[in-house]
Amino acid sequence: MSQARGGNGGRPKRPTMVDVAREAGVALRTVSRVVNNDPTVGPEYVSKVEAAIAALNFRPDERARQLRTGVTGTIGAAVRRIAEVNPELAAIEQTARDCGLTLLAASTDFDEPREREILISMCRQRLDGIIVEPYGENHAYLQPELDAGMPLVAMDRPMSGISVDCVMSDNASGIGIAFHHLSQHGHRRIAYIGDSELVFSGRERAAAFRAALRAHGQPIEGLVHPGPITTERVCAALDTALHGDDPATALVTGNMDTTLTVLRCLGPQAAAQLAIVGFDEVPLADLLQPALTVVAQETFTIGRTAVELLRARMADPSRPVQTVVVPVTLKVRGSGELKP
Amino acid sequence: MSQARGGNGGRPKRPTMVDVAREAGVALRTVSRVVNNDPTVGPEYVSKVEAAIAALNFRPDERARQLRTGVTGTIGAAVRRIAEVNPELAAIEQTARDCGLTLLAASTDFDEPREREILISMCRQRLDGIIVEPYGENHAYLQPELDAGMPLVAMDRPMSGISVDCVMSDNASGIGIAFHHLSQHGHRRIAYIGDSELVFSGRERAAAFRAALRAHGQPIEGLVHPGPITTERVCAALDTALHGDDPATALVTGNMDTTLTVLRCLGPQAAAQLAIVGFDEVPLADLLQPALTVVAQETFTIGRTAVELLRARMADPSRPVQTVVVPVTLKVRGSGELKP
DNA sequence: TATCCTCGCGATAACGTTATCTCGAAGGTG
């Protein structure tokens, strides 16, 4: 009850293994053995030490253990946002837990210096490995860490300037599926609105969409609108795509943020009449009217694979670098099946 | 380029301050001073050491630093779910960053043993403090940690068995506001569906709703439906509330999960005709038809306050335990203003 | 010129754990 904090106002000193050893009347090494469940300790010593541990409320200091053994039992995940819907991160956490690894997650928050800060910090903490959803454009500064044996895995997009394992979705195939689906439902003019081509996935998806247009012998002009995801830019793109003299009758949106921005720009009435297939799952997609047809990434597979790649590299630092491409699947819900 | 890993297959040894000192031809202590920006080092020494650091790609080992200094510069957050929408956690991360603190976040995942495991692990890591969104019902096992000076703050609900700082929303007031709002829009029979009364917030909110009914001189029978949030239970509750001989014309839902389950049970048509005020903000609430009126918690304030309480306790372990109640606000969007 | 600071750097002891080695006792064998 009394929060005895040793009068000096600072934090009280916690008991250490030395204190436990003194209390139990055994050697320091014996305490360590008991704490680590070493079977070569006699039962009477075990009980003496355990009694002392309970009496002093001893808890081993993980930092000292890590310093001595060299491993932390912790992997880092530098993702764009924790605290937002992020199924990959959930999969990473669950997989890591199953492997007995602790997860240290941090948000790079769409900020390159911050990403760098986080990654360097994780290296200083000597984490056993790092999974990163890269945001910055040049990660060459991590080469020394790689050389020093830090296992590193890229998720969702590759890293430039260094050669690391990577797991990502099949963006091109996803765009192709969306286009084909709308085409099969009778649409001849299909427009694309997506993220900036400065971003890797934005680049890949816009390119895939242009390829789909070409494959169907359609012109590209006025139909492909990559760019920053702001209300103004998206509304302008919608205006161009839908209100020309040869308006598009269907829409592919390049990621979740784009999808939501498009829905808000259109408003409920217009959105309910336009055929839309979104890239990325959207929360509450089933509650919208019509429910939203999307190309969903296998987010759980991506997260789990990231951990598996990381563990493989931890186990064998010299194994060849590998890129895993995860397929995507179409979720038919209504919005993508509207007629022109 | 070559990931020189020192032939043995294991991880190569990283250079330490000793190596840097040898390379620079100075004493170990001088390297430490340079790394810590100690101003009492001569400029020529600084440049010699910095050159050696760059040459060897030295990065200080944070674990050793922490062991020596005693502080980790890291606070822990044990929340129900990272990787889902969690504005409190986002606020915690941002506030912690602003204070120069690293955040270690983990999901308790609605699992009492797991919560316990996480909290104990954080204590073993000697974090500077812990914020916990409590799930389990008895946290007395943390008393030794408190006694040992571990700062601890509860978020969203109090902890039982120990006395710690706490920050939470004004649940009773929120329910009162929702009830009053529907009442003012002409509703005489208003039902409540919410989380189980085994959960703290479920208990508080159900109690507040009963109090509101009593204050308006209304009977309680058939109108208050706390319980587990499953489709079956919620649909049954809806059936009781809406299809009796004196059916409710409006609904208060007790948290986000309940709100979403109710919407799914009702289906779009019925949902569009029933007056609903939800407790908790819902993602995409503005895209629904009608848009959803909710009682929103000041999630950012809650997260920021949690960090502030934690820092205050870190600074002064003997300060009196404090509970901060944060007000809630009504977001009028449409669903709560429907007539009976 | 002798004395006293101040300043800047180096030697060395922690921090709390694990790993290596040593050593005594017990038990089996020739």
Added chain:
DNA sequence: CACCTTCGAGATAACGTTATCGCGAGGATA
């Protein structure tokens, strides 16, 4: 009975940092 092996526990040295102390050089003062 001497010797070898095995087993369990203790002494002590790491791990990579920071903090305490000391010491020599240089300038100020009398």
